[in-house]
Amino acid sequence: MLILAKNLKHLREKVLKTTQHKLADKLLVTRASYEKYENNKVQPSIETLLRISKLYHISVDILLTVEISKYSLDELLKLPDNRILLPIIVDNTGENKIEIIPYKASMGYISGYADPGYIESLQYMSLPFLRNGKYRAFPAEGDSMPPFQDGTYLIGDYVESIADIKVDKTYLLVLQSGFVYKSIEQINKDSLTVRSKNSFYETYDIPFSDILEVWKFVKAITDEHDLIDLTDNGVKEMFWSLKEDMKRMEKRLLHKPDMPR
Structure with missing residues (x-):
């Protein structure tokens, strides 16, 4: 976790160039809590760690294991294992579902996009070609x-x-x-x-x-x-062709004479 603490301080000072207070607000934690992350006194929760990962577009693995100050941001983004964790919905067959973000709720998504509980609360749909x-x-x-x-x-x-x-x-x-x-x-x-x-x-x-x-x-x-x-x-x-085919089939069924018994 010492590497994480060093990375947090480096990214805040060199990349965002912001204060602990402003960054803490973005991460939805108190300034005192964030200060302890940088001083390696407290470990951030999984939810906070995911928000940090999303904020900098750097995977959790990189944040925890690589001393970022030794590399340029461009080099990090090109690393093949630099992947950001993404909460998703999967049905019992293993198929990914397409979550639907509701209207008038954009700020709710911005606060909850890294929260598996929030993602699971969303309605979803499936499209066979996606x-x-x-x-x-x-x-x-x-x-x-x-x-x-x-x-x-x-x-x-x-x-x-x-x-x-x-x-x-x-x-x-x-x-x-x-x-x-x-x-x-x-x-x-x-x-x-x-x-x-x-x-x-x-x-x-x-x-x-x-x-x-x-x-x-x-x-x-x-x-x-x-x-x-x-x-x-x-x-x-x-899709239009399928829709027309279904209409024609319905008409045929409606006008089909009764079969003799």
Whole structure:
């Protein structure tokens, strides 16, 4: 745990460049408790450790076993075993479920995204064509996610490392202040330059320290349950075809004459 204590102090002073009090607020602990973490007098709880991991985008294993001051942040992000733990819902067959973040609850998710109890309390769904990966559905609210309007859910595929983000691809970013849906313009040393799908908005930088989670955009579902796929129209056409086939089958059954006894 001495390594963890050293890492916490180094990351706070050199990466976030903030005070113990401000960082303690982000981690939902008291300043006195956080001070004891850095002084190696008290070990943080699992929940707090997960929040620290998410905050810096550094895995728990790295935090506990590697003296981070000896490496650059970029080198750490590229390590193959630098993975951030993610609470997920799995059914009795082992299939990952797609958790649904409710509307008007973005701040609740930001406080509970690393809490297995909170994740287990969420409603969920399954889609047969989304099996390989970890997916989650986020609500589009206000004007932060053009062209999507209120009533749309954006499904994202979890990105484990900043190093896996690709320029010109679209992501849903979970920030300290809420959710945003943006395309990546540029990956900088300490930030992402992002742009909106609405050209009215100018590009801007988001510091890594403000990013809690990154989800690569996969699908969008409206209130009417229409499937919107901005990258593969074939999936949408498949669903419409199945829907029409079911209607035709229902009509045939309704007009089918009774069989002789």
